Amino acid sequence: xxxxxxxxxxxxxxxxxxxxxxxxxxxxxxxxxxxxxxxxxxxxxxxxxxxxxxxxxxxxxxxxxxxxxxxxxxxxxxxxxxxxxxxxxxxxxxxxxxxxxxxxxxxxxxxxxxxxxxxxxxxxxxxxxxxxxxxxxxxxxxxxxxxxxxxxxxxxxxxxxxxxxxxxxxxxxxxxxxxxxxxxxxxxxxxxxxxxxxxxxxxxxxxxxxxxxxxxxxxxxxxxxxxxxxxxxxxxxxxxxxxxxxxxxxxxxxxxxxxxxxxxxxxxxxxxxxxxxxxxxxxxxxxxxxxxxxxxxxxxxxxxxxxxxxxxx
Amino acid sequence: xxxxxxxxxxxxxxxxxxxxxxxxxxxxxxxxxxxxxxxxxxxxxxxxxxxxxxxxxxxxxxxxxxxxxxxxxxxxxxxxxxxxxxxxxxxxxxxxxxxxxxxxxxxxxxxxxxxxxxxxxxxxxxxxxxxxxxxxxxxxxxxxxxxxxxxxxxxxxxxxxxxxxxxxxxxxxxxxxxxxxxxxxxxxxxxxxxxxxxxxxxxxxxxxxxxxxxxxxxxxxxxxxxxxxxxxxxxxxxxxxxxxxxxxxxxxxxxxxxxxxxxxxxxxxxxxxxxxxxxxxxxxxxxxxxxxxxxxxxxxxxxxxxxxxxxxx
Numbered sequence: 001x002x003x004x005x006x007x008x009x010x011x012x013x014x015x016x017x018x019x020x021x022x023x024x025x026x027x028x029x030x031x032x033x034x035x036x037x038x039x040x041x042x043x044x045x046x047x048x049x050x051x052x053x054x055x056x057x058x059x060x061x062x063x064x065x066x067x068x069x070x071x072x073x074x075x076x077x078x079x080x081x082x083x084x085x086x087x088x089x090x091x092x093x094x095x096x097x098x099x100x101x102x103x104x105x106x107x108x109x110x111x112x113x114x115x116x117x118x119x120x121x122x123x124x125x126x127x128x129x130x131x132x133x134x135x136x137x138x139x140x141x142x143x144x145x146x147x148x149x150x151x152x153x154x155x156x157x158x159x160x161x162x163x164x165x166x167x168x169x170x171x172x173x174x175x176x177x178x179x180x181x182x183x184x185x186x187x188x189x190x191x192x193x194x195x196x197x198x199x200x201x202x203x204x205x206x207x208x209x210x211x212x213x214x215x216x217x218x219x220x221x222x223x224x225x226x227x228x229x230x231x232x233x234x235x236x237x238x239x240x241x242x243x244x245x246x247x248x249x250x251x252x253x254x255x256x257x258x259x260x261x262x263x264x265x266x267x268x269x270x271x272x273x274x275x276x277x278x279x280x281x282x283x284x285x286x287x288x289x290x291x292x293x294x295x296x297x298x299x300x301x302x303x304x305x306x307x308x309x310x311x312x313x
Numbered sequence: 314x315x316x317x318x319x320x321x322x323x324x325x326x327x328x329x330x331x332x333x334x335x336x337x338x339x340x341x342x343x344x345x346x347x348x349x350x351x352x353x354x355x356x357x358x359x360x361x362x363x364x365x366x367x368x369x370x371x372x373x374x375x376x377x378x379x380x381x382x383x384x385x386x387x388x389x390x391x392x393x394x395x396x397x398x399x400x401x402x403x404x405x406x407x408x409x410x411x412x413x414x415x416x417x418x419x420x421x422x423x424x425x426x427x428x429x430x431x432x433x434x435x436x437x438x439x440x441x442x443x444x445x446x447x448x449x450x451x452x453x454x455x456x457x458x459x460x461x462x463x464x465x466x467x468x469x470x471x472x473x474x475x476x477x478x479x480x481x482x483x484x485x486x487x488x489x490x491x492x493x494x495x496x497x498x499x500x501x502x503x504x505x506x507x508x509x510x511x512x513x514x515x516x517x518x519x520x521x522x523x524x525x526x527x528x529x530x531x532x533x534x535x536x537x538x539x540x541x542x543x544x545x546x547x548x549x550x551x552x553x554x555x556x557x558x559x560x561x562x563x564x565x566x567x568x569x570x571x572x573x574x575x576x577x578x579x580x581x582x583x584x585x586x587x588x589x590x591x592x593x594x595x596x597x598x599x600x601x602x603x604x605x606x607x608x609x610x611x612x613x614x615x616x617x618x619x620x621x622x623x624x625x626x
Contacts, residue, residue, distance in 0.1 A: 077390065137440075
């Protein structure tokens, strides 16, 4: 039995579907119904359910986007940084392992070697670097609550290490799939009036959930895993693929599901001035550790193209 | 009616005593009994008690000292950074003002002008500056949860401002009085085997609680107030005063309540290496704002001397 926290959310829903497809038993808990938001409430739930593994998909993301976190700081901190700490505490008390959905948004850029941020790179888009959205700050503190901290080993690269790895941190980054949802990255690109072109790693939602659960079912070594579709992609590449998909459908007499043109901000300065409150994380994740552990995800361009092809408006 | 959160704690107890002495009605709430640790629980308590003012003395300090926070991060964050945000939210929903006990420990040093940190100086011992104890980091985030944030106004001094000042932040710093308690600074100096000499502002506990409540009863303008005894004092000055108090009592045939000698670390490096886990905040607070508002506290040397003279072992 797996205890699934945050089952009513966007990511938690994907975990539920994957577990159902795998025919694996799961207790789907939601915050309002099962009161796991307090240390005591969570311990009580774990004692009742007696799971073999706890998955924490619960988190505070901000609606419609990350800017909303700036005006609801306590709840954002509670959901993203406090709860993970109570999850690992409850798991340790019960003597079982855990998996926590974290985010690549604690990074900004292409990584110290240019080939993406690795699992043991210290976050550079967090409170500690004092350049981040409040959301990213809380997600990074969430990893601290799970035992990770900055370590300067003199290598010139600031490391991110834990003394006790007895669970998984799974890093998601900009979820997408073929289904229209306000949380789907592709839907967001359709909805925003103007876009900012940036280079990012992305995570296909169902592939992400499957990859996380594979870590547990395949008994991959505990630790942090970047679970994004291998590679990097620009916003402009994605919208160009949407225009191409429009054309493909038009040729066969189908309606065009995507806009016929996309408007872009000149640069990040204009975007920050006109559209955003909090700075945004744009980053590339290195996926070699997950791949070496046998966790497979579709290369990002292929995954996006397939979602656009299967797009259900 | 005042709703007092954290009434069972060291600082909350002092508030209860002062309110009783003032003959002011108060509902003394403790976390375990009144379940105010969640957003919903707190809102419910406020709706039941219907206070005119909420005082938040609740917080996570770490026992026996601040090092304990490093290994219980989620609870520390919960008590010091999340709860204050829920307090102000509940107060605003009820249309009443609030007062929150914060700490001077979000600063390190003598302040930008050398005359102590002022209320609108941005914290420099916090997550944002990435040099702090975990405790200090959470106390600073607590002030962020109450609406304060760093503002660079180009003056060369990073400011700490809120757009909405509808309550009080009262900054305590190293509480002491004449009663033996493991939380009393004077008792800590007696108990530690070796001391680190440093310059600090201190707060006499009862005077602090009285000064906080005066802010409310005297209808001082809302905002942040440093409520420390005016002036600065070194650890060595305090232990020298203890030795002098021993002598004074011996002369009149009384027993010596304090050690006959104190051992000091050579410097902060030796202290960090041998005795501490987390870095310590040592700082001087500027008290001009509170004094200008008519909030009086005894100068620090006089207040310490009186506590030593009245020391009840």
